[in-house]
Amino acid sequence: MDLWIVSLSHFLHISATVVWIGGIFMTLLVILPGSKAALESAPLVGKLMKEIGQRFTPLANMSILILIVSGLPLLYANRNSTSFGDPSTILNFVIFYKLAFVAVMVCIHLYRGSILNKKIIVSATQGNEEKTAGLRKLSLDLVRINLILGIAVLLLTAVLISS
Secondary structure, X not given: OOHHHHHHHHHHHHHHXXXXXXXXXXXXXXXXXXXXXXXXOHHHHHHHHHHHHHHHHHHHHXXXXXXXXXXXXXXXXXXXXXXXXXXXXXXXXXXXXXXHHHHHHHHXXXXXXXXXXXXHXXXXXXXXXXXXXXXXHHHHHHXXXXXXXXXXXXXXXXXXXXX
């Protein structure tokens, strides 16, 4: 495959990964704790995190699309891979799990954005604070799971690059 296509695919793939996984990392480990410490008010923290989420979600969505589009030529260009899902080589095994983890991450992201957030809004407007708090905790736990999966994807990528 042409060097420029593969190079551009790598560039786009890495850039999209930085935005998506870096954004999750930044939100969970920097912005959320910092806002809790500085604002000292749960409603203000919630309002800030809602604003951040509304700004970050389109970037994450675009990153997911870019990851899929740029990943296809990279998968094709991988000369060490014999066929997708064939566990006969360690590289195919690593590629399979990397793609599986990314698929789970995408499902979590889409579930949070299209279903869970709507449930939170409905619950909050109905004044059911206990249910709303539980749904918000679930949402945050899912972001944490995505961070763990994202780190695992990065580790698997390092294995692929090193081989």
